[in-house]
Amino acid sequence: MKREHPLRTAFRKLFQNRLATICFFVLMIELVLILFAPQIAKCDPNETNILLRLRPGFWASSDPKYVPEHWLGTDELGRDIWARLLYGGRVSLMVGFTATAIGLFFGTILGLLAGYYKHLDNVIMRIMDVLFTFPSILLALLIVAMLGVSVKNATIAISIWSIPSFARMIRSRVLQIKQEEYITAIQSLGATDFWILSRHVLSNTLPTIIVIATMRIASAILSIATLSYLGVGVPVPQAEWGGMISSAKTQMFQAPYLIIIPGIAIIITVICFNILGDKLRDILDPNLKD
Amino acid sequence: MEMDKVLDVQNLHAVFRINKKEYEVLHDISFSVRRNETVCIVGESGCGKSVTTLCVMGLLPKNGRVTSGSIRLDNTELTGLSQKAIRKFRGSKMGMIFQEPMTALNPLLTVGYQMRENLILHRGVDRKKANEMAVEYLTKVGIANPEQRLKQFPFQLSGGLRQRVLIAMVLSAQPDLLIADEPTTALDVTIQKQVLALLNHLKKEMNAGIMFITHDLGVVAEIADRIVVLYAGRKVEEGTVEQIFRNPLHPYTVGLINAVPDVEKEEFVIQPIPGMFPNITEEIPGCRFNPRCPHAAECALCSKEAPKMTEAEPGHFAACHLITAGGAQHD
Known part of the structure; x- marks a missing residue:
């Protein structure tokens, strides 16, 4: 007799899909590289060396055995790009995960309340609508402008921006779940609303939560890159992918690799998260197409 | 009267x-x-x-x-x-048994979890005792090997079994x-x-x-x-x-x-x-x-x-x- 949790079945199915598996492992490799950045990169990402400005990387020579000291080259201040890429990824992924987690936490609570209690529905969802009307970057800029430029504030800005979409998705799911007979059955057994919401409704929104959270991480990473590019994300000497592109703007034609390398890092990460989210949605929640 | x-x-x-x-x-x-x-x-x-x-x-x-x-x-x-x-x-x-046993159990939680939760709520017993009682009630409604059933999810049970589980759940609150x-x-x-x-x-x-x-x-x-x-x-x-x-x-x-x-x-x-x-x-x-x-x-x-x-x-x-x-x- 097989005994498998429905969510585990879903992940088993996920690994039957080749594209999703590749994305998953790319992200895993990325995570390992980023976590062990000090061991892998060897040099300090903020150490400048004016003598080693704009050194090209391995592509400078056609000899495949040629590996320069800085294999991805150096930037306009002579900093090692490989090290900056790894340390920058730490910021991007950390902001991506924390902002999504915070947004998810508040978005889920608001969505559960709005979906379950009819009298709260209008109030909560109209507030969410107000947040929705702000263009996302404008909202983030506004928050950072008020709180000051720092990684923490950028994270707060991005998480606030993601709350309404979480709340909206969870709410629509709760509205469906509320109609299910097992909710009435649990009510008839004398369960309190808090119990029903926290155990039974929440557990059934889990598929939706997994899917939208995966997708959200991608957009959060993109947002922090955008904010850093605009100069309001990560404060300057600290490495961050968007910030790297931003500071390389002036050298764009001299050394295009300065932009291309962090750009590729952003693209790979975002695409992997998106594909993963997309496949998860196909498996967990086929109704959820927005 | x-x-x-x-x-x-x-x-x-x-x-x-x-x-x-x-x-x-x-x-x-x-x-x-x-x-x-x-x-x-x-x-x-x-x-x-x-x-x-x-x-x-x-x-x-x-x-x-x-x-x-x-x-x-x-x-x-x-x-x-x-x-x-x-x-x-x-x-x-008062306990209620529903028409559709297929939909009256939460599909994402095990039978045991749902039975225990009800027992803890109504009988004020701890987890371990609740488990024993769940086994006892499942036996009472004629379910063979109840220990194993408790670990299963609703979708692994047939309609008749689910209805028995539901009856057991309702009864366990006396x-x-x-x-x-x-x-x-x-x-x-x-x-x-x-x-x-x-x-x-x-x-x-x-x-x-x-x-x-x-x-x-x-x-x-x-x-x-x-x-x-x-x-x-x-x-x-x-x-x-x-x-x-x-x-x-x-x-x-x-x-x-x-x-x-x-x-x-x-x-x-x-x-x-x-x-x-x-x-x-x-x-x-x-x-x-x-x-x-x-x-x-x-x-x-x-x-x-x-x-x-x-x-x-x-x-x-x-x-x-x-x-x-x-x-x-x-x-």
């Missing part, structure tokens, strides 16, 4: 609000359930059977409400109680009143028999009353002590099983009984009740069954005045002008 009543419903009226207008769905419903007794509520779909159970459980949808009448559970008045107050009675005093809303409709006939026998057995063991909702007269004959026949939100007849099946008084009850195919008869035809069941938005003057009644032509009062409940023989009530007019002749 009065002390015996687990549930006593008196003159219950309920309305539903649809498009800002209120329509009466229950009109003057009275019945009671004693300990160790099964009362079957019978009628077509839409006659108010399920609404009656929802009224008792306090689970009417937002647009429905009880306008007057009383529902007494073990001598406690339930109408007018807040949701918070009535919640204390749900599960512990309610005085068991409300069963067509609990056998979704099951196949052999399983149906087993579940009915189980309910009958458990009723005696727990000394509880059962309010059984069904439209299946075969089931009624098997399980009921007394029968309440509803038609379009009104009680039309009430009596013991013997009285109702041997001597149905109301033309509607007669129609229902005739509509059951009898394989022993030579000509094997189903006799439907002619006409359509009225919509709740329809206004019907007089007896609500009048437009479909085969005896309507015999009686002038039917379309003018609503018939009153009269006691034809001890414990046997019916609301039909033909009875008051001096003995109805039905075949």
Whole structure:
């Protein structure tokens, strides 16, 4: 007799899909590289060396055995790009995960309340609508402008921006779940609303939560890159992918690799998260197409 | 005798609000359930059977409400109680078994989790004790290897098993009143028999009353002590099983009984009740069954005045002008 949790079945199915598996492992490799950045990169990402400005990387020579000291080259201040890429990824992924987690936490609570209690529905969802009307970057800029430029504030800005979409998705799911007979059955057994919401409704929104959270991480990473590019994300000497592109703007034609390398890092990460989210949605929640 | 009543419903009226207008769905419903007794509520779909159970459980949808009448559970008045107050009675005093065992369990939690949670809530036991009790109750409802079943998810169980699990869950809170809303409709006939026998057995063991909702007269004959026949939100007849099946008084009850195919008869035809069941938005003057009644032509009062409940023989009530007019002749 097989005994498998429905969510585990879903992940088993996920690994039957080749594209999703590749994305998953790319992200895993990325995570390992980023976590062990000090061991892998060897040099300090903020150490400048004016003598080693704009050194090209391995592509400078056609000899495949040629590996320069800085294999991805150096930037306009002579900093090692490989090290900056790894340390920058730490910021991007950390902001991506924390902002999504915070947004998810508040978005889920608001969505559960709005979906379950009819009298709260209008109030909560109209507030969410107000947040929705702000263009996302404008909202983030506004928050950072008020709180000051720092990684923490950028994270707060991005998480606030993601709350309404979480709340909206969870709410629509709760509205469906509320109609299910097992909710009435649990009510008839004398369960309190808090119990029903926290155990039974929440557990059934889990598929939706997994899917939208995966997708959200991608957009959060993109947002922090955008904010850093605009100069309001990560404060300057600290490495961050968007910030790297931003500071390389002036050298764009001299050394295009300065932009291309962090750009590729952003693209790979975002695409992997998106594909993963997309496949998860196909498996967990086929109704959820927005 | 009065002390015996687990549930006593008196003159219950309920309305539903649809498009800002209120329509009466229950009109003057009275019945009671004693300990160790099964009362079957019978009628077509839409006659108010399920609404009656929802009224008792306090689970009417937002647009429905009880306008007057009383529902007494073990001598406690339930109408007018807040949701918070009535919640204390749900599960512990009255338990409900649902029609669809396939959808009445949370699909993402194990059977064990759901049973334990209920036991912890109502019996105030710890996790370990709850597990033991869950095993005990699953055994009681006739489930083999209960330990293994507890670790399974609802989708791994068949319909009959799930219904047993649900019954075990409801029973584990030791309610005085068991409300069963067509609990056998979704099951196949052999399983149906087993579940009915189980309910009958458990009723005696727990000394509880059962309010059984069904439209299946075969089931009624098997399980009921007394029968309440509803038609379009009104009680039309009430009596013991013997009285109702041997001597149905109301033309509607007669129609229902005739509509059951009898394989022993030579000509094997189903006799439907002619006409359509009225919509709740329809206004019907007089007896609500009048437009479909085969005896309507015999009686002038039917379309003018609503018939009153009269006691034809001890414990046997019916609301039909033909009875008051001096003995109805039905075949």
